[in-house]
Amino acid sequence: MFYLIGLGLGDPKDITVKGLEIVKQCSRVYLEMYTSILGCPKEELEAFYGRPVLLADRDLVEQGADEILAGSAEEDVALLVVGDPFGATTHTDFILRAKEKKIPYKVIHNASIMNAIGCCGLQLYKFGETVSIPYWDETWKPDSFYDKIKLNRLHNMHTLCLLDIKVKEPTLESLMRGRKEYMPPRFMTVAEAAQQLLAIVDKKDALERNTILNDQSLCVGLARVGHDNQQIVVRTLRDMATTDMGGPLHSVVIPAKEMHPLEVEFLQQFAGTLKLEDYNH
Numbered sequence: 001m002f003y004l005i006g007l008g009l010g011d012p013k014d015i016t017v018k019g020l021e022i023v024k025q026c027s028r029v030y031l032e033m034y035t036s037i038l039g040c041p042k043e044e045l046e047a048f049y050g051r052p053v054l055l056a057d058r059d060l061v062e063q064g065a066d067e068i069l070a071g072s073a074e075e076d077v078a079l080l081v082v083g084d085p086f087g088a089t090t091h092t093d094f095i096l097r098a099k100e101k102k103i104p105y106k107v108i109h110n111a112s113i114m115n116a117i118g119c120c121g122l123q124l125y126k127f128g129e130t131v132s133i134p135y136w137d138e139t140w141k142p143d144s145f146y147d148k149i150k151l152n153r154l155h156n157m158h159t160l161c162l163l164d165i166k167v168k169e170p171t172l173e174s175l176m177r178g179r180k181e182y183m184p185p186r187f188m189t190v191a192e193a194a195q196q197l198l199a200i201v202d203k204k205d206a207l208e209r210n211t212i213l214n215d216q217s218l219c220v221g222l223a224r225v226g227h228d229n230q231q232i233v234v235r236t237l238r239d240m241a242t243t244d245m246g247g248p249l250h251s252v253v254i255p256a257k258e259m260h261p262l263e264v265e266f267l268q269q270f271a272g273t274l275k276l277e278d279y280n281h
């Protein structure tokens with residue numbers, strides 16, 4: 001049997017009882033490590049499960065699926081995913097491949113950033129399309145995420161912005177010399193995401209800034225949701241661009257223009273001196 005098992009967002013103990021029982025009986029256990037990151041070293045996970053864990057990077061998950069699935073018709077193999085297996089767009093492909101190969105499979109769910117985001121007090125059923133904010137470089141500055149935020153704002157919906165993760169990024173030198181050397185992993189911060197969003201907003205005309213989003217619009221920053229040191233702050237977009245929220249992972253929410261009074265009351269506890277009542281930017 002092939003198992004796709006969600007680990008939840010916090011420490012190793014967030015795995016479900018069902019998930020843990022399965023991991024303990026599997027002959028091979030892989031940990032997917034590019035759509036999210038684990039808040040502890042792999043060794044801690046191995047000690048807790050009492051079995052070795054093989055790291056599966058993007059290449060292995062996307063091109064080496066056959067290697068992971070190999071033998072799982074006869075023995076139990078698990079792929080562990082931080083959060084929920086369907087909290088990233090990648091893992092449906094695994095299920096399709098297992099089906100194609102007639103390998104029986106089971107999915108064990110867990111909390112995902114897609115629902116734990118409710119911890120900031122914004123109601124889940126008022127979220128519109130989720131966006132991903134990619135790292136910009138000198139020449140590549142995609143901004144289609146802004147259009148989705150705009151649509152959500154027009155429909156009075158909140159936007160969850162997931163932030164880029166770069167693991168196994170080849171160094172320029174290794175690309176030129178054909179060697180395999182990688183840069184240290186990078187995780188986009190709330191401040192970096194706000195800076196990119198500001199760069200887009202600052203170029204819009206006054207009408208768009210007044211009706212859709214401007215530097216005084218509210219922005220919710222969330223760091224390490226589900227961990228003991230989880231942090232939530234509410235700032236203007238301008239102030240968020242210089243707010244340090246510490247270690248990864250980070251997410252941003254751009255709230256709808258009109259919020260329910262309970263949402264406002266809940267968010268206020270994270271807003272410092274900003275008075276959210278009557279805030280309409």
Ligand SMILES: C[S@@+](CC[C@H](N)C(=O)[O-])C[C@H]1O[C@@H](n2cnc3c(N)ncnc32)[C@H](O)[C@@H]1O
Binds near residue numbers: 112
């Ligand atoms: C592909 S998504 C989510 C993947 C995961 N499978 C899930 O269900 O949560 C990865 C992005 O979600 C956000 N994220 C994931 N875990 C987070 C956490 N604990 N706190 C804040 N943001 C988180 C980050 O923006 C990160 O770059």
